[in-house]
Amino acid sequence: MKRPTDRRTVLMTVGAAAVAAVAGPVVAQPGEIRGAVTFEDGAVPEGYLEIYLEDPAIQDKARRRAAETRIESDGRSKSIAFSLSPSVSLADSPTLRIVARLERADGWLVARGSTQFKAGSPVYVTLNAVMY
Secondary structure, three states, X not given: OOOOOOHHHHHHHHHHHHHHHHHOOOOOOOOOEEEEEEEOOEXXXXXXXXXXXXXXXXXXXXXXXXXXXXXXXXXXXOEEEEEEOOOHHHHOOOOOEEEEEEEOOOOOEEEEEEEEOXXXXXXXXXXXXXXX
């Protein structure tokens, strides 16, 4: 037996349609930034690789770093792949760059490298040895 449509069901359907029409298309979140880090002299040395997005145009040091990841290097890989998820506000910045730092287990900086971020293009960062 078919139930008759009541007023409550009709109002809920109309309300849901109105909300969907006002909301419009859903804005997609920015995709992950994928890339690779290499070392200038071959294999990436052993240590901890810290990779982060940085916007030097932002004066507040606490807000300058957007997204970061930390990867352990065993000293045998010639290239280490990474991915970062930027926030919506920084993904459009023309001064955004990706910085990679390699530190030993005792905290000493071994190598550093950076590259300018361009949306839609692959990211490759070459680490250069640090001289003390």
